[in-house]
Amino acid sequence: MMKQKEVVGIxxxxENNQILIQERGSYSKSGEDYSFFGGGVEENDRHWLEKLKKNWISIWI
Structure with a gap:
C-alpha cells in the first residue's frame, strides 16, 4: 500500500487566463524551476482547510 499524504494547492x-506560478530557485527539492503554491496539510490545519474550501466553493457557485 502506498503512503498517503494530504496536500493543498492554490x-x-x-482575467487574461494567465496562471501565477512560484519560481523555486534555491528552494527546489527535486531540481524543479517552477511550481504551484501549496504544501502539506497537518492534522491541526484540517479545520482551516475545510473552512477555506467551504468559503471558496460558495464564492464560485
Whole structure:
C-alpha cells in the first residue's frame, strides 16, 4: 500500500487566463524551476482547510 499524504494547492488565474506560478530557485527539492503554491496539510490545519474550501466553493457557485 502506498503512503498517503494530504496536500493543498492554490492556482491564481487573472482575467487574461494567465496562471501565477512560484519560481523555486534555491528552494527546489527535486531540481524543479517552477511550481504551484501549496504544501502539506497537518492534522491541526484540517479545520482551516475545510473552512477555506467551504468559503471558496460558495464564492464560485
Amino acid at each position: 492556482t491564481f488565474v487573472n
